[in-house]
Amino acid sequence: MTDYSLDRVPDLAPSVRYKFATRVLPLLLLALILLSIPLFEPSRTWLSLFNAIGINMVFALSYNMLLGQAGMLSFGHAVYFGLGGYAAMHGMNAIENASYDGGLWAAFPMFALPLVGFAGGALAGAVIGWPSCRRAGVPFAMISLGIAELVAAAGFMFISVFGGEEGITGDRMNGVELFGLSLGPLGEVYWFIAFWTFLGVALMYAFTRTPLGKLAQAVRDNPERVQFVGYNPNRVRYLVFIAAGGFAGLAGGMSAVNYEIFTPESLSVIPSGLVLLMAFIGGARYFAGPILGAVVLTYMQSNLSDYSEAWLLYLGLLFIGMILFAPGGLAGLLLSGTTALRQSLSGKGLVRAGAFAISALLSATGVIVLVELAVRHSNGFGEAFEPFSFHLAPDQMMPWAVGLVLAGVGIGSLKVLSRQGGMGS
Amino acid sequence: METVVFALLNGLIYGLLLFMLSSGLTLIFSMMGVLNMAHASFYMLGAYFAFTLGQHTGFWFALFLAPICVGAAGACVEKWGLRKVHARGHVAELLFTFGLAYVIEELVKIVWGKFAVAYEIPPELNYSLFELFGSQYPAYRIFMLAVSIAMLAGLWYLLKRTRIGLIIQASLTHPHMVSHLGHNVPRIFMLVFAAGCALAGLAGVIGGNYLVTEPSMAFSIGPIVFVVVVVGGMGSLEGAFIASLLIGFLQTFAISIDSSFAEIFSFAGLSADGDIGRITIASLAPMLPFLLLVLMLMLRPRGLMGEREF
Numbered sequence: 001m002t003d004y005s006l007d008r009v010p011d012l013a014p015s016v017r018y019k020f021a022t023r024v025l026p027l028l029l030l031a032l033i034l035l036s037i038p039l040f041e042p043s044r045t046w047l048s049l050f051n052a053i054g055i056n057m058v059f060a061l062s063y064n065m066l067l068g069q070a071g072m073l074s075f076g077h078a079v080y081f082g083l084g085g086y087a088a089m090h091g092m093n094a095i096e097n098a099s100y101d102g103g104l105w106a107a108f109p110m111f112a113l114p115l116v117g118f119a120g121g122a123l124a125g126a127v128i129g130w131p132s133c134r135r136a137g138v139p140f141a142m143i144s145l146g147i148a149e150l151v152a153a154a155g156f157m158f159i160s161v162f163g164g165e166e167g168i169t170g171d172r173m174n175g176v177e178l179f180g181l182s183l184g185p186l187g188e189v190y191w192f193i194a195f196w197t198f199l200g201v202a203l204m205y206a207f208t209r210t211p212l213g214k215l216a217q218a219v220r221d222n223p224e225r226v227q228f229v230g231y232n233p234n235r236v237r238y239l240v241f242i243a244a245g246g247f248a249g250l251a252g253g254m255s256a257v258n259y260e261i262f263t264p265e266s267l268s269v270i271p272s273g274l275v276l277l278m279a280f281i282g283g284a285r286y287f288a289g290p291i292l293g294a295v296v297l298t299y300m301q302s303n304l305s306d307y308s309e310a311w312l313l314y315l316g317l318l319f320i321g322m323i324l325f326a327p328g329g330l331a332g333l334l335l336s337g338t339t340a341l342r343q344s345l346s347g348k349g350l351v352r353a354g355a356f357a358i359s360a361l362l363s364a365t366g367v368i369v370l371v372e373l374a375v376r377h378s379n380g381f382g383e384a385f386e387p388f389s390f391h392l393a394p395d396q397m398m399p400w401a402v403g404l405v406l407a408g409v410g411i412g413s414l415k416v417l418s419r420q421g422g423m424g425s
Numbered sequence: 426m427e428t429v430v431f432a433l434l435n436g437l438i439y440g441l442l443l444f445m446l447s448s449g450l451t452l453i454f455s456m457m458g459v460l461n462m463a464h465a466s467f468y469m470l471g472a473y474f475a476f477t478l479g480q481h482t483g484f485w486f487a488l489f490l491a492p493i494c495v496g497a498a499g500a501c502v503e504k505w506g507l508r509k510v511h512a513r514g515h516v517a518e519l520l521f522t523f524g525l526a527y528v529i530e531e532l533v534k535i536v537w538g539k540f541a542v543a544y545e546i547p548p549e550l551n552y553s554l555f556e557l558f559g560s561q562y563p564a565y566r567i568f569m570l571a572v573s574i575a576m577l578a579g580l581w582y583l584l585k586r587t588r589i590g591l592i593i594q595a596s597l598t599h600p601h602m603v604s605h606l607g608h609n610v611p612r613i614f615m616l617v618f619a620a621g622c623a624l625a626g627l628a629g630v631i632g633g634n635y636l637v638t639e640p641s642m643a644f645s646i647g648p649i650v651f652v653v654v655v656v657g658g659m660g661s662l663e664g665a666f667i668a669s670l671l672i673g674f675l676q677t678f679a680i681s682i683d684s685s686f687a688e689i690f691s692f693a694g695l696s697a698d699g700d701i702g703r704i705t706i707a708s709l710a711p712m713l714p715f716l717l718l719v720l721m722l723m724l725r726p727r728g729l730m731g732e733r734e735f
Contacts, residue, residue: 316527
């Protein structure tokens with residue numbers, strides 16, 4: 001008889017070094033980036049862009065707790081962002097009033113306002129989640145859509161709470177100062193956003209490591225087996241839903257302090273759709289995906305809209321392209337790109353990856369040329385599309401032909417390449 | 426009395442328009458299990474195609490041509506888009522159609538501009554047919570009624586009385602068996618998808634000039650069509666029909682009641698101040714379908730006439 005003593009079993013747990021590299025190092029890197037941004041003395045526009053990115057990061061990550069972790073597709077996540085934000089907004093006004101007449105709120109620092117948002121979002125999640133989390137899949141998505149429409153309509157009706165069309169405003173420079181930040185200048189607001197962004201990201205990452213976070217992934221993959229093990233999938237979904245609502249509310253509270261205004265539009269289906277795009281384009285299967293998506297989409301939203309009227313079309317095309325060809329999102333593409341690079345420096349794989357990249361670039365250029373020409377043609381101002389000092393006039397045949405050929409060649413070679421054996425997907 | 430009769434007539438017309446949209450959606454939904462978020466976008470395409478075609482051929486040709494074009498567009502979407510994501514499950518399909526709705530709206534904005542186009546009622550139908558309680562009733566609405574009823578009868582005949590209908594019904598419930606019998610099930614799926622889109626296009630042709638033809642028209646009616654499909658029940662045309670009329674009547678009646686909660690409460694001997702008192706029944710009208718949706722999904726998930734839960 002052989003004796004299998006414990007010391008002969010290989011240690012299956014990840015090594016300390018591996019744990020540090022995959023779990024702690026990325027967070028340290030994030031903290032380093034957040035700390036080093038002010039060293040470059042960014043301009044006001046960049047600072048406000050960074051603030052918006054921070055808010056959207058937390059919001060998109062909270063959305064991904066539902067979509068990526070628990071497999072729940074929601075069309076109404078902005079409800080919790082908005083309700084949390086409104087709670088924070090009312091808190092802000094309560095602090096201001098208390099600073100004149102005194103009271104409990106006078107001791108509450110403005111810096112901690114996202115906590116009020118978290119509470120508001122979690123409360124809304126607990127109330128709304130109770131009926132909607134009893135169903136999963138498509139019914140859940142439909143219920144979330146119905147509730148989003150209901151709440152958005154109610155937002156315009158209850159004027160004393162939501163302030164009607166113009167929303168409610170506040171002043172962040174009140175109450176107790178924390179860390180010596182008055183929150184007046186944009187640079188100080190940056191520290192506020194950076195603090196809460198880091199805390200939100202770290203906490204949501206920690207959530208994925210808890211038993212509840214692991215169970216949520218199990219519910220996503222196979223709810224029936226979770227039931228066999230003895231857990232109630234609906235309760236797991238409900239708890240994740242509350243947590244996701246809370247973090248969405250946290251982002252809402254950050255947004256309340258950053259913009260000092262909240263309107264009922266923030267509750268509507270449009271921001272809900274945008275956060276879905278962020279999480280999915282970034283990569284819903286990866287924790288870092290929504291972070292990437294938030295960075296890219298917020299940048300596109302604020303900068304690309306200056307360059308092109310059709311930026312929403314590009315966003316939609318990017319989204320559809322991701323669904324069709326790269327369900328892992330940007331994070332998945334990056335990951336498969338780096339592993340392909342690491343494995344196949346031999347040459348052949350590198351050539352293939354290069355051919356893929358070039359044909360993708362070609363087809364994107366072709367589509368962009370065509371869309372921009374179409375935009376200028378339908379505007380009818382006789383404008384020409386002038387990228388990099390090219391002159392492409394929509395009333396001539398040549399530019400259209402160039403666009404068509406570029407797009408055709410690009411898409412055709414993509415097809416040929418993918419027929420030879422898929423990459424990534 | 427007056428309000429009731431007018432609300433009944435208008436509710437009937439709106440309900441039938443909703444049914445034209447939802448009949449295609451419910452067929453697609455029950456056959457492929459995908460709730461097409463872009464279905465209302467095909468309705469919008471129908472209105473815009475009819476506007477452009479009508480400038481060249483006149484309204485009557487556009488009435489037939491535009492739905493065919495929309496159906497062809499639908500077939501392309503199914504063949505080159507939806508079929509690819511089908512293997513990755515319903516959530517991926519839902520996301521794909523969601524993205525498609527975005528893209529179609531932006532394309533429409535580029536091609537036809539951001540504002541409403543002047544898609545008008547044809548002059549042959551632009552007169553009042555009869556007088557009711559001193560108000561004129563436009564002939565176009567009766568024309569809409571006639572088209573809707575003709576479509577209803579045609580659809581019923583096609584599905585229940587022809588061989589094609591038999592095969593379609595069989596592939597709804599037993600796709601594998603149908604393909605064993607030698608029918609090309611993916612092609613049937615594509616044709617049903619195209620036909621559903623063509624019906625939505627037809628609704629756009631006759632509804633676009635009755636309502637407004639603008640890029641946001643898909644976004645405003647789309648969610649209501651979902652409500653109809655979900656309330657009616659999966660795969661049930663009868664259920665979709667009842668739900669369409671129900672929501673049509675519900676909305677038009679609510680719009681015609683202009684009393685606020687304060688008045689209603691004071692009638693009942695209660696008082697309501699502040700926000701709740703200020704809300705009128707008419708302003709609640711857009712919310713009612715969604716209330717119905719949420720209640721239905723929670724209390725009776727298979728809908729009014731559905732055979733199975735979805």
